[in-house]
Amino acid sequence: MRIGELSRRTGVSVPTIKFYVREGLLPAGELTSPNQASYGETHVQRLRLIRALLDVGGLSVAGVRGVVTAVDDAEQPVHKVLGAATDPLVPRYEREPGDGIEEARKRVAGLIAARGWHADPSSPAADALAVAIVALDDLGHGRFVEVLDTYADAAEGVARADLDYVARHVAREELVESAVVGTVLGDAIFSSLRRLAHMDASDSTFGRTARGGGAE
Amino acid sequence: MRIGELSRRTGVSVPTIKFYVREGLLPAGELTSPNQASYGETHVQRLRLIRALLDVGGLSVAGVRGVVTAVDDAEQPVHKVLGAATDPLVPRYEREPGDGIEEARKRVAGLIAARGWHADPSSPAADALAVAIVALDDLGHGRFVEVLDTYADAAEGVARADLDYVARHVAREELVESAVVGTVLGDAIFSSLRRLAHMDASDSTFGRTARGGGAE
Numbered sequence: 001m002r003i004g005e006l007s008r009r010t011g012v013s014v015p016t017i018k019f020y021v022r023e024g025l026l027p028a029g030e031l032t033s034p035n036q037a038s039y040g041e042t043h044v045q046r047l048r049l050i051r052a053l054l055d056v057g058g059l060s061v062a063g064v065r066g067v068v069t070a071v072d073d074a075e076q077p078v079h080k081v082l083g084a085a086t087d088p089l090v091p092r093y094e095r096e097p098g099d100g101i102e103e104a105r106k107r108v109a110g111l112i113a114a115r116g117w118h119a120d121p122s123s124p125a126a127d128a129l130a131v132a133i134v135a136l137d138d139l140g141h142g143r144f145v146e147v148l149d150t151y152a153d154a155a156e157g158v159a160r161a162d163l164d165y166v167a168r169h170v171a172r173e174e175l176v177e178s179a180v181v182g183t184v185l186g187d188a189i190f191s192s193l194r195r196l197a198h199m200d201a202s203d204s205t206f207g208r209t210a211r212g213g214g215a216e
Numbered sequence: 217m218r219i220g221e222l223s224r225r226t227g228v229s230v231p232t233i234k235f236y237v238r239e240g241l242l243p244a245g246e247l248t249s250p251n252q253a254s255y256g257e258t259h260v261q262r263l264r265l266i267r268a269l270l271d272v273g274g275l276s277v278a279g280v281r282g283v284v285t286a287v288d289d290a291e292q293p294v295h296k297v298l299g300a301a302t303d304p305l306v307p308r309y310e311r312e313p314g315d316g317i318e319e320a321r322k323r324v325a326g327l328i329a330a331r332g333w334h335a336d337p338s339s340p341a342a343d344a345l346a347v348a349i350v351a352l353d354d355l356g357h358g359r360f361v362e363v364l365d366t367y368a369d370a371a372e373g374v375a376r377a378d379l380d381y382v383a384r385h386v387a388r389e390e391l392v393e394s395a396v397v398g399t400v401l402g403d404a405i406f407s408s409l410r411r412l413a414h415m416d417a418s419d420s421t422f423g424r425t426a427r428g429g430g431a432e
Binding site for chain 1: 268293294299306307309331332334335336339341342344345347349351359363364367370374375376377378380381398401402407408409410412415416417420421423
């Protein structure tokens with residue numbers, strides 16, 4: 001197809017498509033004449049991945065380049081590519097890491113080991129978890145980690161469902177795009193559902209009492 | 217205690233404490249002489265709540281004022297106060313709501329009804345969920361909603377554990393502060409754990425194959 005049709009098919013403007021080609025995110029089309037290039041389904045697919053990384057994942061152009069390089073490297077196993085695509089999406093609770101960070105990292109490594117997860121204890125996700133644990137402690141809610149196992153159970157259930165969904169997609173590039181979309185929107189969905197479930201749990205815990213615990 | 221001790225106890229500077237009093241976030245101390253005021257444990261508690269809302273929740277000063285007004289209104293039932301404090305914390309996936317938003321809202325209301333949740337289908341959380349569902353659909357991943365029930369199961373388990381934790385706190389003000397911290401940091405913790413569980417699930421699904429699905 002010509003660039004005009006590629007633009008119509010994907011909703012990405014012609015100048016933007018040309019920009020992606022110049023930036024090395026999208027392979028150039030096949031030249032059919034000195035002024036004309038032809039594009040195929042791989043370009044449609046790749047544009048979907050680029051938009052997902054930019055718009056949904058909020059990655060920079062340089063970040064997208066890193067991901068598509070991993071996707072294009074046929075030597076890289078799929079689960080490494082998935083990691084490269086989703087590592088930059090880990091939402092971090094920004095806070096000065098206090099004194100407890102090393103202890104929290106050990107705690108996270110212990111949790112990973114105890115659950116038998118094949119997951120890297122030095123990954124951005126493990127680090128983000130350690131930072132959140134330190135923040136809880138600094139805020140006087142260190143006991144909240146009592147519920148960490150409940151959270152891990154829930155995360156395991158959701159992650160299995162996510163991977164089942166992703167595994168239904170066959171093409172390698174589409175798989176990565178699905179993982180990006182599912183990672184970001186899955187977070188949004190879970191936190192909305194958690195909030196709704198809070199309303200229900202709060203209603204049954206506190207809704208019947210006319211007044212709160214008091215003690216102000 | 218004097219303002220200097222309140223500052224030391226809470227880590228909040230004296231000018232900042234005075235600013236919170238002027239802005240109506242913190243009640244003034246009791247005047248013990250024309251130039252001296254005395255502060256009590258309720259001030260310590262309230263400062264913790266203010267910092268949690270500002271630093272952890274990212275609320276504006278006006279937003280914090282709204283929450284503390286709800287906390288101070290003894291006529292308001294606790295679960296309403298919890299809602300007022302946590303509604304502004306709902307993370308939204310920002311996207312132009314497409315044509316499907318009304319249908320998505322009905323779907324969310326249906327899910328709330330089917331699960332028997334006492335949760336408001338017009339709440340910010342329900343709306344954020346509808347927006348995420350539309351975004352999935354627009355991105356060509358409408359089928360991802362197949363796993364919505366798995367997400368809801370997980371959210372229910374986590375929300376119950378959250379409320380169990382919160383219910384252990386007796387004082388009304390401390391309860392709200394806990395809910396704010398737990399809502400924001402609970403999201404961060406869950407998404408980190410989900411990512412770690414993804415690594416494990418991805419390793420077992422794709423880790424053994426030397427090469428990906430191919431088909432580029």
